[in-house]
Amino acid sequence: xxxxxxxxxxxxxxxxxxxxxxxxxxxxxxxxxxxxxxxxxxxxxxxxxxxxxxxxxxxxxxxxxxxxxxxxxxxxxxxxxxxxxxxxxxxxxxxxxxxxxxxxxxxxxxxxxxxxxxxxxxxxxxxxxxxxxxxxxxxxxxxxxxxxxxxxxxxxxxxxxxxxxxxxxxxxxxxxxxxxxxxxxxxxxxxxxxxxxxxxxxxxxxxxxxxxxxxxxxxxxxxxxxxxxxxxxxxxxxxxxxxxxxxxxxxxxxxxxxx
Amino acid sequence: xxxxxxxxxxxxxxxxxxxxxxxxxxxxxxxxxxxxxxxxxxxxxxxxxxxxxxxxxxxxxxxxxxxxxxxxxxxxxxxxxxxxxxxxxxxxxxxxxxxxxxxxxxxxxxxxxxxxxxxxxxxxxxxxxxxxxxxxxxxxxxxxxxxxxxxxxxxxx
Numbered sequence: 001x002x003x004x005x006x007x008x009x010x011x012x013x014x015x016x017x018x019x020x021x022x023x024x025x026x027x028x029x030x031x032x033x034x035x036x037x038x039x040x041x042x043x044x045x046x047x048x049x050x051x052x053x054x055x056x057x058x059x060x061x062x063x064x065x066x067x068x069x070x071x072x073x074x075x076x077x078x079x080x081x082x083x084x085x086x087x088x089x090x091x092x093x094x095x096x097x098x099x100x101x102x103x104x105x106x107x108x109x110x111x112x113x114x115x116x117x118x119x120x121x122x123x124x125x126x127x128x129x130x131x132x133x134x135x136x137x138x139x140x141x142x143x144x145x146x147x148x149x150x151x152x153x154x155x156x157x158x159x160x161x162x163x164x165x166x167x168x169x170x171x172x173x174x175x176x177x178x179x180x181x182x183x184x185x186x187x188x189x190x191x192x193x194x195x196x197x198x199x200x201x202x203x204x205x206x207x208x209x210x211x212x213x214x215x216x217x218x219x220x221x222x223x224x225x226x227x228x229x230x231x232x233x234x235x236x237x238x239x240x241x242x243x244x245x246x247x248x249x250x251x252x253x254x255x256x257x258x259x
Numbered sequence: 260x261x262x263x264x265x266x267x268x269x270x271x272x273x274x275x276x277x278x279x280x281x282x283x284x285x286x287x288x289x290x291x292x293x294x295x296x297x298x299x300x301x302x303x304x305x306x307x308x309x310x311x312x313x314x315x316x317x318x319x320x321x322x323x324x325x326x327x328x329x330x331x332x333x334x335x336x337x338x339x340x341x342x343x344x345x346x347x348x349x350x351x352x353x354x355x356x357x358x359x360x361x362x363x364x365x366x367x368x369x370x371x372x373x374x375x376x377x378x379x380x381x382x383x384x385x386x387x388x389x390x391x392x393x394x395x396x397x398x399x400x401x402x403x404x405x406x407x408x409x410x411x412x413x414x415x416x
Contacts, residue, residue, distance in 0.1 A: 041263070047270045055273060091288050156277025163280035166288060185287070194289040202281070 066168025119220030154209025310395025
């Protein structure tokens with residue numbers, strides 16, 4: 001019994017220690033940002049691998065999510081003779097929720113896992129220690145550009161997802177199911193607010209981008225430097241990122257739309 | 260990794276695409292296009308009951324949108340709702356005895372303010388007040404009135 005309580009305590013302490021390490025790590029990464037101004041090439045290379053290479057999955061998913069919403073929304077709304085509101089339904093659900101959340105989940109799977117695995121492997125093959133030997137700070141050189149690239153990419157990807165999704169809903173609703181073209185857009189423009197809906201969606205995606213990339217680079221950096229440790233870090237990245245995104249989404253939604 | 264120039268080009272295109280998507284969301288999807296483009300002037304109107312009218316609801320004349328509701332206040336001395344209406348400056352020829360009514364778009368739709376021009380020579384200016392108003396229709400009141408009349412009819416028989 002005593003042993004069990006002791007283990008519980010050990011687990012708690014190690015979790016808190018990890019949280020502390022993550023926060024100190026974040027501070028160091030932030031301190032590395034000014035150095036990036038002198039070497040924008042590093043950032044561009046990471047924007048390529050984190051942002052551009054995620055474009056495909058984001059565009060395709062956004063298109064299909066929008067199309068499914070168009071189809072489902074139409075089937076529900078047509079019973080009430082309210083299929084003209086399809087544009088509002090699609091736009092609000094995508095801009096407020098699905099755009100930021102689905103993008104963040106896909107981003108965690110596509111870019112977050114890659115970041116964690118890459119950094120973890122760098123650690124396992126002692127490339128990070130090698131940099132330290134050469135008096136190059138690996139956090140400034142390796143982590144900071146990756147973190148900043150993720151933080152920049154995520155809101156852009158979410159915006160692309162939302163725009164593509166709304167056009168996907170437009171394609172299904174207007175072109176295939178015969179909702180009126182003008183009603184789709186005009187009802188949407190009447191009900192979607194620039195600040196309440198779109199800006200809050202962008203804020204959500206900024207928060208998610210921050211958290212997902214933070215988890216990814218920290219898990220990679222904190223990984224046990226063995227092949228098993230790297231694989232665990234990659235798994236944890238996706239799982240924790242998904243938890244964090246969904247939990248934060250509830251909190252943010254309650255704060256933004258809860259009045 | 261690809262050559263440096265290709266990478267930079269693709270990253271540039273990615274960022275441009277992201278910003279373009281934001282732009283599309285702002286212009287095409289949201290109400291930005293209906294935001295106060297051009298000057299407006301403010302007139303007020305007092306209603307007994309405004310129903311579900313909200314700030315930024317439409318103000319129309321003959322079905323044409325000429326402005327929007329800018330503010331809603333309550334005058335606790337006269338027990339009336341005070342609604343501020345922002346009308347676009349290009350529509351500056353409304354007679355002073357224009358009347359305002361709150362209607363509902365469709366059976367369950369949004370409520371809006373409809374203006375009905377009168378016949379006066381003088382026109383509404385910034386700060387004017389619309390004197391003739393008609394409150395929103397409250398469904399419960401209507402139903403209870405109807406039931407009440409039915410009941411009193413029954414008494415006579």
